[in-house]
Amino acid sequence: MGFRLNPYLRYDGNARQAMEFYRDVLGGKLEIHTIADFGSPDSPHADKVMHAQLDTPYGYTLMACDADGQVEEVPHSPGNNVAVYLGGDSELRGCFEKLSDGGTVTLALEKQVWGDEAGALVDKFGITWMINIA
Numbered sequence: 001m002g003f004r005l006n007p008y009l010r011y012d013g014n015a016r017q018a019m020e021f022y023r024d025v026l027g028g029k030l031e032i033h034t035i036a037d038f039g040s041p042d043s044p045h046a047d048k049v050m051h052a053q054l055d056t057p058y059g060y061t062l063m064a065c066d067a068d069g070q071v072e073e074v075p076h077s078p079g080n081n082v083a084v085y086l087g088g089d090s091e092l093r094g095c096f097e098k099l100s101d102g103g104t105v106t107l108a109l110e111k112q113v114w115g116d117e118a119g120a121l122v123d124k125f126g127i128t129w130m131i132n133i134a
Contacts, residue, residue: 028056
């Protein structure tokens with residue numbers, strides 16, 4: 001049996017909006033389960049995302065949850081030490097444009113010294129994305 005490495009993104013209460021945005025950008029099947037779905041319908045956080053999973057047509061998976069200090073024991077603490085990397089063909093140009101909507105492009109998507117097109121951005125949810133088109 002092989003291994004899979006999947007990014008697991010943690011949000012401060014807006015995991016649903018982020019994952020719906022990523023589904024609109026990347027396509028695929030999105031499943032979202034709330035605190036209520038896992039047996040706590042009377043919780044004041046019943047509508048928060050306990051687990052979301054987006055299986056893309058590109059063969060990779062993004063997962064996420066709300067981590068506002070109430071849903072998980074670990075408080076939400078965003079940082080810049082992790083980026084989601086997407087490498088592939090020219091279809092990624094459209095993904096780059098959509099992901100940058102409302103975000104900040106930190107490296108324009110253009111030809112780089114290694115010969116590929118590459119770019120980077122921080123999306124409107126604070127997630128860093130790196131795109132490389134071979």
